[in-house]
Amino acid sequence: MVTQPNYGNWLSIDTLDSLDKYILFTMKEPWDILQSKITNKPHLINFNFNMEEIHLNILFQNLKSLVTDNYTIVGIGGGTAIDTAKYIYWMFRKEKNVNLDLILIPSIISVDAFFCSSIAVRNDNKVNYIGESKPNEIIIDYKLIQMAPLFFNRTGVSDTISITSALGDWSLAKDENNERFNQDIFNRAKKIAMNLMNSRKEIKEVTEKGIKALVEGFYREVTLCNDWGNARPEEGSEHFLAYCLESLTRQHYLHGNLIGMNILISLYLQEEYAEFSIEDIKQFFDDINLNWTPSNQNIKNEEIIMALKAIVNYVTLEKLFYSIYNSPRLNLNQKKIFEIIDLINQK
Numbered sequence: 001m002v003t004q005p006n007y008g009n010w011l012s013i014d015t016l017d018s019l020d021k022y023i024l025f026t027m028k029e030p031w032d033i034l035q036s037k038i039t040n041k042p043h044l045i046n047f048n049f050n051m052e053e054i055h056l057n058i059l060f061q062n063l064k065s066l067v068t069d070n071y072t073i074v075g076i077g078g079g080t081a082i083d084t085a086k087y088i089y090w091m092f093r094k095e096k097n098v099n100l101d102l103i104l105i106p107s108i109i110s111v112d113a114f115f116c117s118s119i120a121v122r123n124d125n126k127v128n129y130i131g132e133s134k135p136n137e138i139i140i141d142y143k144l145i146q147m148a149p150l151f152f153n154r155t156g157v158s159d160t161i162s163i164t165s166a167l168g169d170w171s172l173a174k175d176e177n178n179e180r181f182n183q184d185i186f187n188r189a190k191k192i193a194m195n196l197m198n199s200r201k202e203i204k205e206v207t208e209k210g211i212k213a214l215v216e217g218f219y220r221e222v223t224l225c226n227d228w229g230n231a232r233p234e235e236g237s238e239h240f241l242a243y244c245l246e247s248l249t250r251q252h253y254l255h256g257n258l259i260g261m262n263i264l265i266s267l268y269l270q271e272e273y274a275e276f277s278i279e280d281i282k283q284f285f286d287d288i289n290l291n292w293t294p295s296n297q298n299i300k301n302e303e304i305i306m307a308l309k310a311i312v313n314y315v316t317l318e319k320l321f322y323s324i325y326n327s328p329r330l331n332l333n334q335k336k337i338f339e340i341i342d343l344i345n346q347k
Contacts, residue, residue: 002115002223005138005215012076012105012141013037019072022103023063025085027077030107033147034076043071048084053121053130056084060091067092072101078152079113079120079255082106086119086133094131105139108148109156109211110256112218114138125250127243140215142208153206153214154288155256160217161284162238162259163193164276165266169236169323172273177322185224189233190275192220197284204288237269237315237323238262244314245299245307253297260285260292261299261344268343269324269332278343294344301341308337 008014016022017040024031024042031045044066048059073092075085082104089102104114113120115138118129145153167189173179196203196217202210225231241262246252264282267274285292294304312332315325324330 002219002226003135003138005140005219007140007142007212007215009143010037010141011139012144015103015105015137015139016040016042016074019074019103021068021070022072022074023067023088025073025075025077025081025088027081027107029148030076030081030144033107033144042074046084049080051080051083051120051122052125053123053128056087056121057091059084060088060095063088064092064096067100069098069100072103074103074105075114076105076107078106078108079111082113083120086113086135087121087131090119090131090133102133102135103137103139104135105141105144107141107144108152109145109214109218110152110254111156112159112222115218115222126247140211142211145211146206150206151289151291152254153211154203154290155254155260156214156218157196157203157288157290158256158259158263160196160214160221160234161193161281162236162263163189163221163234164281165238165263165270165274166232166234166236167275168266168270168273169321170232171275172270172324172327172329173322176327179322182228185228185233188224189221192217192224193276197280200284200287232321236321237266237325240315240318240320240323240325241265241307241311243318243320244311245303247314248306248310249303253299254291257291257297258299260290261294261297264292264344265340266324268340269330269336271329273324292344301345304341304344305337308332308340 016038021043023044025046073085073089075082092098092100106114117132119131174181199213221234242258267278311325
């Protein structure tokens with residue numbers, strides 16, 4: 001069961017001050033905000049920027065003799081800080097059979113990592129999901145989140161709104177690949193996306209209602225995927241193209257912006273299988289000021305073309321879910337590729 005979050009203003013301060021010994025995994029920006037406001041300082045603090053699994057294991061080995069079973073592990077920050085805390089928690093359970101308390105406090109809501117049990121690590125710069133975590137608490141601190149740049153929080157919409165293109169891939173897989181399908185799960189996913197789109201004004205302004213809409217979207221999406229048994233209802237060709245692009249350029253992009261751009265590409269390629277119109281989704285992105293265009297992400301057209309030419313082989317090699325990139329209806333000839341480039345460069 002996905003942990004229900006607690007919402008409040010400066011709830012992170014009250015939480016930290018109530019702890020006994022705790023080890024904190026965080027980032028400079030949220031720590032600069034909180035350190036002068038709390039009286040109960042962490043016993044150990046770590047600023048990790050490297051999610052390669054080999055590096056995370058070294059971090060655990062350095063900590064395992066210093067941390068006893070009366071410690072709490074706290075993650076405050078974005079996906080890197082959150083997943084680092086989750087990894088250390090998991091390794092203490094796995095290697096030392098020590099079940100520490102885990103508290104996750106996102107300072108930005110750009111990804112759904114704080115709700116996901118699995119941990120996103122990298123092996124040779126490729127994302128892999130490993131392990132299992134179960135936080136005792138998830139704290140949504142409105143004031144802390146609102147102090148981050150607005151565009152960081154708006155990008156959080158994409159890890160849920162990816163439903164809009166993932167559902168088209170799922171329909172294709174049902175018809176062309178005889179894939180397992182459930183209409184109730186499909187309809188629930190569609191409703192999650194539509195509810196999120198109805199909160200566009202609050203999301204753009206990152207109000208308390210907007211933050212809660214994003215977080216509740218994450219919660220419902222992760223719960224739905226747990227109910228189904230995998231990420232099929234929310235992950236499809238839009239994520240696969242992102243993985244392919246990152247593997248080719250070896251660059252890290254702001255996840256939500258990249259997924260937003262790729263959603264439009266997927267909807268375009270899915271044609272009559274698209275469950276949402278390109279125009280509606282593009283308007284939604286523009287309404288919330290999502291920076292989805294290549295120029296806003298420092299992605300060159302040549303890099304996108306390279307990824308589009310590689311994607312069919314990539315999804316087969318990586319054994320990803322069946323999507324438009326597996327379909328015999330796909331026609332990624334030069335004309336189609338240039339039409340895509342024109343589409344994503346029109347703001």
